[in-house]
Amino acid sequence: MINLSTTYLGLKLPSPVIVGSCGLTKSLKALQACEAAGAGAVVLKSIFEEQILAEAEGQVPDEEGGLFHSEAYEYLQEYGEENALAASLSLIREAKRCLKIPVIASVNCRTSNRWEEFIHRLEKAGADAIELNINLLSSDARLAGPELEARYEELLAQVRETATVPVALKLGYHFSALAAFLFRLSHSGPKGLVLFNRPFFPDFDVEKLELTTGRYLSSPTEYQMPLRWISLTSGRLGCDVCAATGIHSGETAVKLILAGAHAVQVVSVLYEHGIESIGRMNEEIRLWMQRHDCQRIEDFRGRLRQVDSPNPAAYERVQFMRHTAGIE
Numbered sequence: 001m002i003n004l005s006t007t008y009l010g011l012k013l014p015s016p017v018i019v020g021s022c023g024l025t026k027s028l029k030a031l032q033a034c035e036a037a038g039a040g041a042v043v044l045k046s047i048f049e050e051q052i053l054a055e056a057e058g059q060v061p062d063e064e065g066g067l068f069h070s071e072a073y074e075y076l077q078e079y080g081e082e083n084a085l086a087a088s089l090s091l092i093r094e095a096k097r098c099l100k101i102p103v104i105a106s107v108n109c110r111t112s113n114r115w116e117e118f119i120h121r122l123e124k125a126g127a128d129a130i131e132l133n134i135n136l137l138s139s140d141a142r143l144a145g146p147e148l149e150a151r152y153e154e155l156l157a158q159v160r161e162t163a164t165v166p167v168a169l170k171l172g173y174h175f176s177a178l179a180a181f182l183f184r185l186s187h188s189g190p191k192g193l194v195l196f197n198r199p200f201f202p203d204f205d206v207e208k209l210e211l212t213t214g215r216y217l218s219s220p221t222e223y224q225m226p227l228r229w230i231s232l233t234s235g236r237l238g239c240d241v242c243a244a245t246g247i248h249s250g251e252t253a254v255k256l257i258l259a260g261a262h263a264v265q266v267v268s269v270l271y272e273h274g275i276e277s278i279g280r281m282n283e284e285i286r287l288w289m290q291r292h293d294c295q296r297i298e299d300f301r302g303r304l305r306q307v308d309s310p311n312p313a314a315y316e317r318v319q320f321m322r323h324t325a326g327i328e
């Protein structure tokens, strides 16, 4: 009997295919559809501190409204934040009531002093785990790599002290010494790393000469970035790894598990081909396992990682040279 169940962040998942945080995980109906299609877990749409604060601002009447008394302002500000958070907290409660699969809340904060509070609220609402969506773009020419990396470590340290449920960190890949950073982070307390977040990309409209939105869905070849880094680091990290970005098929999910991932997250494929894609991916994984005589995910997880490879140098090739890459 082939069994797709796996463990990620200490949670039992019926399938390694998790629905990543996106617009499809912000209503109970869509979450139920994800579970019915065979998802192993769901990561809810991130709660963005920025957005909560902006919505809260919208609830506070301006000075001309005649209510500009500091205590009243504070009260209304808090009330606004409360309202803005309420929808997310109630979705967690409903999801926990209606779903059997784990419900992972996601939070993105701008200022470090609000993380603890948000996380406490999400836990109280029933989230099985928290995914921290941290994406600090290294765009400040005065901010050196170690300083930026230290910010991630500080945020993680704060959250680790507060959180009672497992915490995963979802990261981008713009770090200069990625393997060393992942190693250090993974040994400083998270239960999991999600590798990698695909950021929002701007683009240019060359007719209007304006900044526009870039393609927001991944292409099916983008999995090669997580594949490289998960296979290079698997067996050396101190926590679970969930692969993300460019995973559009069961075959690709198998590749990432062979690299060492405990689970995979999918988003773009669901936008492009519907939530039913999860069922197709599960079936493709099952058929592959059948062909390769694997009963459980653990039978093949990490089988192609660098640490166990007879040819570890092959994982570190970066140049297109004919005698190594066989191209040209």
Ligand SMILES: Cc1cc2nc3c(=O)[nH]c(=O)nc-3n(C[C@H](O)[C@H](O)[C@H](O)COP(=O)(O)O)c2cc1C
Binding pocket: 020, 021, 022, 023, 045, 046, 047, 106, 133, 170, 196, 197, 198, 216, 217, 218, 219, 244, 245, 246, 247, 265, 266, 267, 268, 269
């Ligand atoms: C429309 C949309 C909304 C997203 N919203 C979030 C979000 O709120 N929080 C987050 O951590 N990631 C968010 N993401 C990123 C996805 O969770 C995922 O990491 C990324 O799309 C790469 O996976 P994919 O290649 O399967 O799409 C969003 C992606 C899309 C396309």
